[in-house]
Amino acid sequence: MNTATVTTPLARYVVRLADDNLILGQRLAEYISEAPELEEDLAIGNLSLDHIGVAMHLYEYAATLGDSSTTADKLSFLRTEREFTNVLLVEQPHAGFGDVIARQFFFSAYQTLLWEALASSADTILAGISAKALKESTYHLRHAASWVVRLGDGTDESHDRMQAAIDSLWRFTGELFESDDLCAEMVISGAGTDPAALQVPWDTKVAAVLREATLTRPTDPYQATGGRTGMHTEHLGYMLAEMQWMQRTYPDMEW
Protein backbone atom coordinates (compact mmCIF):
# COMPACT_ATOMS: atom_id res chain seq x y z
CA MET A 1 0.00 0.00 0.00
CA ASN A 2 1.50 3.27 -1.11
CA THR A 3 0.09 5.62 1.47
CA ALA A 4 0.53 6.25 5.15
CA THR A 5 -2.12 7.76 7.31
CA VAL A 6 -2.80 8.16 10.97
CA THR A 7 -6.20 9.18 12.15
CA THR A 8 -6.48 9.26 15.93
CA PRO A 9 -5.82 12.63 17.59
CA LEU A 10 -2.90 11.27 19.61
CA ALA A 11 -1.29 9.77 16.51
CA ARG A 12 -1.69 13.03 14.59
CA TYR A 13 -0.13 14.92 17.48
CA VAL A 14 2.84 12.54 17.67
CA VAL A 15 3.34 12.74 13.89
CA ARG A 16 3.33 16.52 14.10
CA LEU A 17 6.16 16.39 16.65
CA ALA A 18 7.99 13.82 14.53
CA ASP A 19 7.67 15.91 11.35
CA ASP A 20 9.43 18.86 12.98
CA ASN A 21 12.35 16.62 13.87
CA LEU A 22 12.61 14.75 10.59
CA ILE A 23 12.55 17.87 8.46
CA LEU A 24 15.09 19.70 10.61
CA GLY A 25 17.28 16.59 10.72
CA GLN A 26 17.23 16.42 6.91
CA ARG A 27 17.97 20.14 6.57
CA LEU A 28 20.95 19.81 8.91
CA ALA A 29 22.25 16.80 7.02
CA GLU A 30 22.29 18.87 3.83
CA TYR A 31 24.76 21.23 5.45
CA ILE A 32 27.36 18.62 6.45
CA SER A 33 30.68 19.41 4.72
CA GLU A 34 29.76 23.09 4.33
CA ALA A 35 30.40 24.25 7.91
CA PRO A 36 33.22 26.78 8.50
CA GLU A 37 35.34 24.19 10.32
CA LEU A 38 35.55 20.42 10.57
CA GLU A 39 34.39 20.36 14.19
CA GLU A 40 31.18 22.09 13.18
CA ASP A 41 30.57 19.56 10.43
CA LEU A 42 30.72 16.91 13.16
CA ALA A 43 28.41 18.97 15.35
CA ILE A 44 25.86 19.45 12.57
CA GLY A 45 25.99 15.72 11.81
CA ASN A 46 25.34 14.90 15.45
CA LEU A 47 22.48 17.39 15.67
CA SER A 48 20.94 15.87 12.56
CA LEU A 49 21.27 12.38 14.00
CA ASP A 50 19.62 13.39 17.26
CA HIS A 51 16.64 14.93 15.45
CA ILE A 52 16.22 12.00 13.07
CA GLY A 53 16.49 9.59 16.02
CA VAL A 54 13.72 11.40 17.89
CA ALA A 55 11.62 11.46 14.71
CA MET A 56 12.14 7.72 14.26
CA HIS A 57 10.96 6.91 17.78
CA LEU A 58 7.93 9.19 17.43
CA TYR A 59 6.93 7.76 14.02
CA GLU A 60 7.34 4.23 15.35
CA TYR A 61 5.05 5.08 18.22
CA ALA A 62 2.51 6.79 15.93
CA ALA A 63 2.54 3.73 13.67
CA THR A 64 1.44 1.56 16.58
CA LEU A 65 -1.55 3.86 17.06
CA GLY A 66 -2.75 3.60 13.47
CA ASP A 67 -3.83 0.74 11.26
CA SER A 68 -1.41 -2.14 11.09
CA SER A 69 -0.06 -1.32 7.62
CA THR A 70 1.43 2.03 8.71
CA THR A 71 5.14 2.06 9.49
CA ALA A 72 7.67 4.70 10.48
CA ASP A 73 9.25 4.48 7.02
CA LYS A 74 5.94 4.95 5.25
CA LEU A 75 5.18 8.00 7.36
CA SER A 76 8.58 9.45 6.46
CA PHE A 77 8.82 8.56 2.81
CA LEU A 78 5.33 8.17 1.39
CA ARG A 79 3.50 11.28 2.51
CA THR A 80 3.23 14.32 0.29
CA GLU A 81 4.09 17.89 1.18
CA ARG A 82 0.50 18.72 2.13
CA GLU A 83 0.45 15.80 4.55
CA PHE A 84 3.50 16.98 6.50
CA THR A 85 2.57 19.09 9.51
CA ASN A 86 5.94 20.49 10.57
CA VAL A 87 6.36 24.17 11.39
CA LEU A 88 7.70 26.37 8.60
CA LEU A 89 10.85 27.28 10.55
CA VAL A 90 12.44 23.84 10.22
CA GLU A 91 12.00 23.63 6.44
CA GLN A 92 13.66 26.98 5.77
CA PRO A 93 16.78 26.68 3.63
CA HIS A 94 20.09 28.13 4.75
CA ALA A 95 22.40 30.34 2.73
CA GLY A 96 25.16 30.11 5.31
CA PHE A 97 26.30 29.12 8.78
CA GLY A 98 24.49 32.04 10.42
CA ASP A 99 21.15 30.76 9.09
CA VAL A 100 21.86 27.23 10.35
CA ILE A 101 22.70 28.57 13.80
CA ALA A 102 19.77 31.01 14.02
CA ARG A 103 17.29 28.30 12.98
CA GLN A 104 18.78 25.86 15.50
CA PHE A 105 18.87 28.47 18.24
CA PHE A 106 15.19 29.43 17.86
CA PHE A 107 14.08 25.85 17.51
CA SER A 108 16.18 24.34 20.31
CA ALA A 109 15.04 27.07 22.71
CA TYR A 110 11.46 26.04 21.86
CA GLN A 111 12.16 22.30 22.05
CA THR A 112 13.79 22.41 25.48
CA LEU A 113 10.56 23.94 26.81
CA LEU A 114 8.35 21.58 24.82
CA TRP A 115 10.15 18.40 25.93
CA GLU A 116 10.25 19.61 29.51
CA ALA A 117 6.46 19.96 29.45
CA LEU A 118 5.90 16.67 27.60
CA ALA A 119 8.23 14.75 29.93
CA SER A 120 5.29 14.75 32.35
CA SER A 121 2.75 13.79 29.69
CA ALA A 122 -0.01 11.44 30.80
CA ASP A 123 1.03 9.28 27.87
CA THR A 124 3.98 7.32 29.27
CA ILE A 125 5.58 6.50 25.90
CA LEU A 126 5.51 10.12 24.81
CA ALA A 127 6.82 11.13 28.24
CA GLY A 128 9.75 8.72 27.90
CA ILE A 129 10.74 9.89 24.42
CA SER A 130 10.44 13.53 25.58
CA ALA A 131 12.57 13.06 28.70
CA LYS A 132 15.31 11.59 26.52
CA ALA A 133 15.00 14.29 23.85
CA LEU A 134 15.16 16.99 26.52
CA LYS A 135 18.74 16.04 27.37
CA GLU A 136 19.69 16.32 23.71
CA SER A 137 17.87 19.61 23.10
CA THR A 138 19.51 21.16 26.16
CA TYR A 139 22.86 20.37 24.58
CA HIS A 140 21.72 21.67 21.17
CA LEU A 141 20.62 24.93 22.73
CA ARG A 142 23.91 25.41 24.54
CA HIS A 143 25.81 24.81 21.30
CA ALA A 144 23.64 27.13 19.18
CA ALA A 145 23.47 29.88 21.81
CA SER A 146 27.25 29.88 22.20
CA TRP A 147 27.61 30.45 18.44
CA VAL A 148 25.00 33.22 18.45
CA VAL A 149 27.07 34.99 21.12
CA ARG A 150 30.41 34.26 19.45
CA LEU A 151 29.26 35.57 16.07
CA GLY A 152 27.04 38.37 17.36
CA ASP A 153 29.69 39.69 19.71
CA GLY A 154 32.48 39.02 17.21
CA THR A 155 33.65 41.14 14.31
CA ASP A 156 31.49 43.74 12.56
CA GLU A 157 31.08 41.30 9.69
CA SER A 158 30.03 38.34 11.85
CA HIS A 159 27.73 40.59 13.89
CA ASP A 160 25.92 41.83 10.79
CA ARG A 161 25.54 38.39 9.30
CA MET A 162 24.23 36.90 12.56
CA GLN A 163 21.78 39.78 12.91
CA ALA A 164 20.62 39.28 9.31
CA ALA A 165 19.96 35.57 9.98
CA ILE A 166 18.05 36.35 13.19
CA ASP A 167 15.99 38.97 11.36
CA SER A 168 15.16 36.79 8.38
CA LEU A 169 13.98 33.79 10.43
CA TRP A 170 12.12 35.75 13.10
CA ARG A 171 8.87 35.67 11.12
CA PHE A 172 8.78 31.87 11.46
CA THR A 173 9.01 31.81 15.27
CA GLY A 174 5.43 32.83 16.09
CA GLU A 175 4.05 29.65 14.58
CA LEU A 176 5.87 27.55 17.21
CA PHE A 177 3.44 28.84 19.82
CA GLU A 178 0.15 28.55 17.93
CA SER A 179 -2.51 26.44 19.58
CA ASP A 180 -5.20 24.69 17.59
CA ASP A 181 -8.03 22.20 18.19
CA LEU A 182 -5.64 19.27 18.27
CA CYS A 183 -3.46 20.92 20.93
CA ALA A 184 -6.56 21.72 22.96
CA GLU A 185 -7.68 18.11 22.74
CA MET A 186 -4.25 16.91 23.82
CA VAL A 187 -4.26 19.27 26.78
CA ILE A 188 -7.61 17.88 27.89
CA SER A 189 -6.44 14.26 27.55
CA GLY A 190 -3.23 15.14 29.42
CA ALA A 191 -1.01 13.77 26.65
CA GLY A 192 0.02 17.11 25.18
CA THR A 193 0.81 20.65 26.13
CA ASP A 194 -0.40 24.08 25.08
CA PRO A 195 2.34 25.64 22.94
CA ALA A 196 1.04 29.15 23.70
CA ALA A 197 2.21 28.70 27.28
CA LEU A 198 5.80 28.27 26.08
CA GLN A 199 6.04 31.65 24.35
CA VAL A 200 6.89 33.87 27.32
CA PRO A 201 9.65 31.60 28.69
CA TRP A 202 10.99 31.19 25.14
CA ASP A 203 11.10 34.92 24.61
CA THR A 204 12.92 35.38 27.92
CA LYS A 205 15.56 32.78 27.00
CA VAL A 206 16.05 34.11 23.49
CA ALA A 207 16.18 37.76 24.52
CA ALA A 208 18.87 37.04 27.14
CA VAL A 209 21.15 35.36 24.58
CA LEU A 210 20.57 38.08 21.97
CA ARG A 211 21.44 40.71 24.58
CA GLU A 212 24.68 38.93 25.47
CA ALA A 213 25.42 38.64 21.74
CA THR A 214 24.92 42.43 21.30
CA LEU A 215 22.17 41.63 18.81
CA THR A 216 18.80 43.33 18.50
CA ARG A 217 15.63 41.35 19.16
CA PRO A 218 13.48 41.80 16.04
CA THR A 219 10.13 43.48 16.50
CA ASP A 220 8.63 42.73 13.08
CA PRO A 221 4.99 41.86 13.88
CA TYR A 222 4.43 39.83 10.70
CA GLN A 223 4.43 36.10 11.38
CA ALA A 224 4.07 33.37 8.76
CA THR A 225 1.88 30.36 9.48
CA GLY A 226 0.39 27.27 7.85
CA GLY A 227 2.76 24.38 8.50
CA ARG A 228 0.51 22.62 10.99
CA THR A 229 -2.26 22.43 8.37
CA GLY A 230 0.07 21.36 5.57
CA MET A 231 0.32 24.78 3.91
CA HIS A 232 4.09 24.97 3.47
CA THR A 233 6.60 27.33 1.94
CA GLU A 234 7.77 26.24 -1.50
CA HIS A 235 11.02 24.87 -0.03
CA LEU A 236 9.51 21.73 1.52
CA GLY A 237 8.47 20.15 -1.77
CA TYR A 238 12.01 20.24 -3.17
CA MET A 239 13.36 18.77 0.04
CA LEU A 240 10.88 15.91 0.10
CA ALA A 241 11.54 15.18 -3.56
CA GLU A 242 15.20 14.58 -2.73
CA MET A 243 14.54 12.78 0.56
CA GLN A 244 11.84 10.46 -0.79
CA TRP A 245 12.89 9.64 -4.34
CA MET A 246 14.66 6.41 -3.48
CA GLN A 247 11.70 4.91 -1.63
CA ARG A 248 9.29 6.11 -4.30
CA THR A 249 11.44 4.79 -7.13
CA TYR A 250 12.07 1.42 -5.47
CA PRO A 251 9.00 0.86 -3.25
CA ASP A 252 9.69 -1.04 -0.01
CA MET A 253 13.43 -1.16 -0.60
CA GLU A 254 15.56 -1.60 2.52
CA TRP A 255 19.22 -0.91 3.17
Place this chain on the structure above:
Amino acid sequence: MAKATTVAHVREILDAVTDPEIPVLTIAGLGILRAVELSDDGSVVVTITPTYSGCPAMSVIVEDIKSALHGAGLDRVEVRTVFTPAWTTDWMTDDAKQKIAAFGIAPPGAVGSIPATILCPQCASTETKTVSEFGSTACKALLVCSECLEPFDYFKAI
Protein backbone atom coordinates in the same frame (compact mmCIF):
# COMPACT_ATOMS: atom_id res chain seq x y z
CA MET B 1 15.45 -27.68 23.02
CA ALA B 2 16.56 -24.52 24.79
CA LYS B 3 19.40 -24.91 27.21
CA ALA B 4 18.65 -24.15 30.87
CA THR B 5 20.48 -21.08 32.11
CA THR B 6 20.59 -18.48 34.86
CA VAL B 7 20.48 -14.70 34.81
CA ALA B 8 24.05 -14.60 36.14
CA HIS B 9 25.22 -16.82 33.30
CA VAL B 10 23.50 -14.64 30.70
CA ARG B 11 25.09 -11.53 32.20
CA GLU B 12 28.47 -13.23 32.03
CA ILE B 13 27.97 -13.92 28.31
CA LEU B 14 26.81 -10.34 27.75
CA ASP B 15 30.05 -9.08 29.30
CA ALA B 16 31.61 -9.88 25.94
CA VAL B 17 29.23 -7.50 24.14
CA THR B 18 30.83 -4.10 23.70
CA ASP B 19 29.95 -0.75 22.18
CA PRO B 20 30.99 -1.05 18.50
CA GLU B 21 32.38 2.51 18.60
CA ILE B 22 34.30 2.04 21.86
CA PRO B 23 35.41 -1.59 22.03
CA VAL B 24 36.71 -1.42 25.62
CA LEU B 25 33.27 -0.47 26.88
CA THR B 26 30.84 -3.31 27.62
CA ILE B 27 27.11 -2.63 27.39
CA ALA B 28 26.84 -3.33 31.13
CA GLY B 29 29.70 -0.93 31.90
CA LEU B 30 28.13 1.75 29.70
CA GLY B 31 24.90 1.40 31.65
CA ILE B 32 22.63 0.66 28.70
CA LEU B 33 21.96 -2.95 29.75
CA ARG B 34 18.88 -2.41 31.90
CA ALA B 35 17.60 -5.91 32.63
CA VAL B 36 18.08 -9.60 31.98
CA GLU B 37 15.10 -11.87 32.56
CA LEU B 38 14.24 -15.47 31.90
CA SER B 39 10.72 -16.21 30.71
CA ASP B 40 8.80 -19.24 31.91
CA ASP B 41 9.13 -20.73 28.42
CA GLY B 42 12.91 -20.62 28.71
CA SER B 43 13.57 -17.65 26.45
CA VAL B 44 15.93 -14.85 27.44
CA VAL B 45 14.65 -11.28 27.50
CA VAL B 46 17.34 -8.60 27.43
CA THR B 47 16.30 -4.97 27.93
CA ILE B 48 18.49 -2.11 26.75
CA THR B 49 18.10 1.66 26.49
CA PRO B 50 19.68 3.96 23.87
CA THR B 51 22.37 6.44 24.86
CA TYR B 52 21.16 9.02 22.32
CA SER B 53 17.88 8.89 20.38
CA GLY B 54 19.70 8.61 17.07
CA CYS B 55 22.62 6.43 18.15
CA PRO B 56 23.41 4.35 15.05
CA ALA B 57 25.20 1.72 17.18
CA MET B 58 21.94 0.50 18.72
CA SER B 59 20.96 -1.84 15.90
CA VAL B 60 24.47 -3.32 15.88
CA ILE B 61 24.31 -3.82 19.65
CA VAL B 62 20.98 -5.63 19.35
CA GLU B 63 22.50 -8.00 16.77
CA ASP B 64 25.64 -8.48 18.89
CA ILE B 65 23.54 -9.42 21.94
CA LYS B 66 21.61 -11.97 19.92
CA SER B 67 24.65 -13.52 18.32
CA ALA B 68 26.54 -13.73 21.66
CA LEU B 69 23.65 -15.58 23.27
CA HIS B 70 22.97 -17.75 20.25
CA GLY B 71 26.67 -18.62 20.25
CA ALA B 72 26.31 -19.83 23.83
CA GLY B 73 23.48 -22.13 22.82
CA LEU B 74 20.61 -19.90 23.90
CA ASP B 75 18.31 -19.94 20.91
CA ARG B 76 15.34 -17.96 22.02
CA VAL B 77 16.40 -14.39 22.66
CA GLU B 78 14.34 -11.23 22.68
CA VAL B 79 15.93 -7.80 22.91
CA ARG B 80 13.65 -5.00 24.07
CA THR B 81 14.38 -1.28 23.93
CA VAL B 82 13.02 1.06 26.60
CA PHE B 83 13.25 4.85 26.91
CA THR B 84 12.32 5.24 30.55
CA PRO B 85 14.19 6.10 32.64
CA ALA B 86 16.38 7.98 30.19
CA TRP B 87 20.01 6.87 30.09
CA THR B 88 22.55 8.97 31.92
CA THR B 89 26.34 8.75 32.05
CA ASP B 90 25.95 8.46 35.82
CA TRP B 91 25.12 4.81 35.10
CA MET B 92 28.58 4.16 33.68
CA THR B 93 30.50 1.98 36.14
CA ASP B 94 33.77 3.12 37.72
CA ASP B 95 35.52 0.17 36.14
CA ALA B 96 34.24 1.26 32.70
CA LYS B 97 35.40 4.83 33.34
CA GLN B 98 38.92 3.56 34.09
CA LYS B 99 38.90 1.45 30.94
CA ILE B 100 37.90 4.26 28.61
CA ALA B 101 40.46 6.56 30.23
CA ALA B 102 43.16 3.96 29.49
CA PHE B 103 41.74 3.78 25.94
CA GLY B 104 42.33 7.54 25.51
CA ILE B 105 38.84 8.90 26.14
CA ALA B 106 38.36 11.20 29.13
CA PRO B 107 35.50 9.72 31.21
CA PRO B 108 32.37 11.74 31.99
CA GLY B 109 32.14 13.79 35.16
CA ALA B 110 28.90 14.13 37.11
CA VAL B 111 25.90 15.20 35.03
CA GLY B 112 25.70 18.91 34.27
CA SER B 113 27.81 21.07 32.01
CA ILE B 114 31.40 20.32 31.05
CA PRO B 115 33.34 20.47 34.33
CA ALA B 116 36.01 23.10 34.87
CA THR B 117 38.90 20.67 34.49
CA ILE B 118 39.00 17.56 32.38
CA LEU B 119 42.25 15.63 32.70
CA CYS B 120 44.14 14.83 29.51
CA PRO B 121 43.95 11.02 29.15
CA GLN B 122 47.46 11.03 27.62
CA CYS B 123 49.54 13.10 30.05
CA ALA B 124 47.06 13.81 32.89
CA SER B 125 47.52 17.56 32.48
CA THR B 126 44.71 19.78 33.73
CA GLU B 127 45.46 22.30 30.98
CA THR B 128 42.82 21.17 28.48
CA LYS B 129 40.24 23.05 26.47
CA THR B 130 37.09 22.26 24.50
CA VAL B 131 37.46 22.33 20.74
CA SER B 132 33.92 21.26 19.94
CA GLU B 133 30.89 20.29 21.99
CA PHE B 134 30.32 17.49 19.49
CA GLY B 135 32.92 14.87 18.67
CA SER B 136 33.31 11.78 16.51
CA THR B 137 30.14 10.18 17.91
CA ALA B 138 27.01 11.60 19.54
CA CYS B 139 28.27 10.68 23.00
CA LYS B 140 31.59 12.52 22.83
CA ALA B 141 32.98 16.07 22.75
CA LEU B 142 36.35 17.00 21.27
CA LEU B 143 39.02 18.53 23.50
CA VAL B 144 42.70 19.31 23.18
CA CYS B 145 45.51 19.25 25.74
CA SER B 146 47.52 22.48 25.95
CA GLU B 147 50.47 20.63 27.47
CA CYS B 148 51.06 17.61 25.20
CA LEU B 149 49.01 19.18 22.36
CA GLU B 150 47.15 15.92 21.75
CA PRO B 151 43.50 16.18 20.80
CA PHE B 152 41.24 13.74 22.67
CA ASP B 153 37.63 12.72 23.11
CA TYR B 154 35.64 13.47 26.24
CA PHE B 155 32.64 11.30 27.03
CA LYS B 156 29.90 13.89 27.54
CA ALA B 157 28.04 13.83 30.83
CA ILE B 158 24.30 13.77 30.17
